[in-house]
Amino acid sequence: MGGEREFIASLLVPLANTPAARGLADDAAVWTPPLGRDLVVTHDVLACGVHYLPGDPPGDVAWKLLAVNLSDLAAMGATPAGVLMGLALSAAEDGAWREAFVAGLGRAMTHFGVAMWGGDTVTGIDRAVLGLTAVGFVEPGQALARSGASVGDDLWVSGTIGDAGLGLAIALGEAPGDSYLLNRFRRPLPRLALGQALAGIATACMDVSDGLLIDADRIGRASGVRLSIVLADVPLSGQALARTDGDAGMLARATAGDDYELLFTAHPDRRVDVAAAATASRTPVTRIGQIFEGVGVAAVNNAGVDITPARLGWEHS
Amino acid sequence: MGGEREFIASLLVPLANTPAARGLADDAAVWTPPLGRDLVVTHDVLACGVHYLPGDPPGDVAWKLLAVNLSDLAAMGATPAGVLMGLALSAAEDGAWREAFVAGLGRAMTHFGVAMWGGDTVTGIDRAVLGLTAVGFVEPGQALARSGASVGDDLWVSGTIGDAGLGLAIALGEAPGDSYLLNRFRRPLPRLALGQALAGIATACMDVSDGLLIDADRIGRASGVRLSIVLADVPLSGQALARTDGDAGMLARATAGDDYELLFTAHPDRRVDVAAAATASRTPVTRIGQIFEGVGVAAVNNAGVDITPARLGWEHS
Structure with missing residues (x-):
């Protein structure tokens, strides 16, 4: 000391x-x-x-x-x-x-x-x-990892995505103020109770710190699978929704960092268990995609078109 | 990550x-x-x-x-x-x-x-x-602390004191070079084996990072006792000895930081155990003083005079 x-x-x-x-x-x-x-x-x-x-x-x-x-x-x-x-x-x-x-x-x-x-x-x-x-x-051997996702698993995310990125823009004076969004940037809430409840249920898990797409890509690379995300299913807060327009808007939300939500995969047979974990931890969770063969991440729009951008999120240079 | x-x-x-x-x-x-x-x-x-x-x-x-x-x-x-x-x-x-x-x-x-x-x-x-x-x-409950020194305990230190301070002066270009002293400043050797061997033997222990006197003072304050150090007994390396003259020189060694030796106290009945711990850990130890009533540290010269300086070592302002 x-x-x-x-x-x-x-x-x-x-x-x-x-x-x-x-x-x-x-x-x-x-x-x-x-x-x-x-x-x-x-x-x-x-x-x-x-x-x-x-x-x-x-x-x-x-x-x-x-x-x-x-x-x-x-x-x-x-x-x-x-x-x-x-x-x-x-x-x-x-x-x-x-x-x-x-x-x-x-x-x-x-x-x-x-x-x-x-x-x-x-x-x-x-x-x-x-x-x-x-x-x-x-519990011994129960630590979650990024590497356990399997083809056929569901992809889930907690809470809402993109709020913190909008909060950062507000903090920088680049967007009109909103205390909810600013707070999401400045005072993130780690999903501790949910993470603990997912032990033995989730096959892979990480926190969304650099952006939904780039972090999904990391799970995909660690697990040797492709995570396909249905952009329309990515949960947004009401405040974020009001500031989000079309595919470009959804991609902006999905490539912004600092959300500190949990992104995880689980076998479809465990949907009831995932729901129970969400309830027990009082944390909303949303199914946003599925795991396929391949490697990395794909973001799909309402028309079923893969619109994965070149820049997936916050890259530490 | x-x-x-x-x-x-x-x-x-x-x-x-x-x-x-x-x-x-x-x-x-x-x-x-x-x-x-x-x-x-x-x-x-x-x-x-x-x-x-x-x-x-x-x-x-x-x-x-x-x-x-x-x-x-x-x-x-x-x-x-x-x-x-x-x-x-x-x-x-x-x-x-x-x-x-x-x-x-x-x-x-x-x-x-x-x-x-x-x-x-x-x-x-x-x-x-x-x-x-x-x-x-x-081992459970065996962690050493600064607070266990008792009146009557011996005061011990490992290795030699003041080398790193001289090494710093060399690194700063303020003193003629010497690879041993410079190395003592740049590549300290934590006394891990000795520390482990002292569990159950030492009544108080800390590492000398800010200077022998100031760190002794900290043990004294934590334990509610006074550590009296016989400056002439403080072990110096040959290289340090050649650069150390009189009381002022000894005080300079004893108030320099970065030695990373262990300073510890033990009951006089445990001298054989301390020696065995030193041997087992291949670490030289030297008895440099004794614990008295009071609080803090006292540095005593060959004439038995308390010459404790106002500045005891490296103070983080």
Whole structure:
């Protein structure tokens, strides 16, 4: 535990009120995992100016930092337990920013039932880079993967698609404001309960972070199958629907990132089980396509024409 | 798992050749921990220009990133298992830098017997920020802490003190070169075997990362005792000894950071056990003081005078 003593003592220690964190007073966290489970561990980084905007509310940045990592756990069907943070801060993250960041983080941690275990804070860098490690667990051998989709499986997605991309346009001042859409961009809701309920049901699963089509393509490549998506069946929110026109509009929704919904496949015999998982987790799910022989993804319009675009989503160059 | 596709595919995937990493193809790593152990988890960040110099060899930067985190596990008595990395890279970290970084990381991982599980890579930031999460395990309840030192305990330190501080001066061009000292700064050796051997023997333990005196002070504050250090007993390497003169010189060694030795306390009845742990782990240890009533640290010279300086070591402002 290095870094900014006062920030840690006054703001982070109160947050780390779990035995595993040891009051942030030792060199590492110590946690007794539930017996006989597999651990699921992920680490995602948000860079200021790349993944969020310098003017974004600090509390929302904290929420997003936690949420994107928990979304990775959700995609594996895991239950989150604790997190460690690596904060590299610049002079722009002043006292008020830090206070608001930690307050927002605390709210998010409470919301998702996850504990702060530790980490590191460094200062004196030019632009903030925020890393977070999330640790969770699954029943042994039950972690979901991208590689299990089979020909004939159904393709499903949770929630609605494209809201966050519209929210980003609003945050950038490129589109008229809407608090629902902006919130979907700034405060994503990882589908933890659904992911956990899908263990043993879904054959493949991942979270939609870079765009529906590109993430579907990843499942297709990992599984050695082709995911065919009926664009008209992709669920949109009312707010997104009002801003979406024709095939081009649907493709814009399906290639925008930051949705953090779950995209998963399951055998058609398991439709009742998928519906039960959705009900149990209070998460809407929609069947949006089917798995065929081939590799990758195909987006099909109402006329049955394959209109898969060259750019499938957010590509990290 | 976001970020720089080609870098990940060509350089990081070959490194992640362990089942837990799932070929870096899923949203998170999945690891089956040894049954009934406690997990020990730490995350430390190295920022370019703050913790290492832009001109440092990339392989050494990788070594240090891994080593400082494993040193935190060593301080807890833990056995390392796997790591996740969060790399935020700028244009300065070009193809050659990345290749050398990953090659050095691979060598360090092999040296310390630790697996690459995953992480995230982002680009387009101004200056590199490198984060690493290390996961290890200990026998249940056996993790070492800073808070267990008792009045009457001996104070011990492993290896030699002050070499890395002299190495930093060499790296900065402020002192004549010496490959041993420079190496001690750039390629620290976490005392993993000693830490593991000290479980059940040491009453308090931490790694010396910010300076012997300041880290001793931290044990003192965490344990509610005073650590008295006999400066003349603090072990120096031959190379450091040749550059160290009088009390001022000893204080310079004892307030420099980056040594990554273990500083620990044990009851005097356990001297034979400490010696056995040192032998078993092939790590030299030296008794450098004793624990008294009070709080914090005191540095005593040959004349028995308390010459504790105001500045105890590297303070993160």
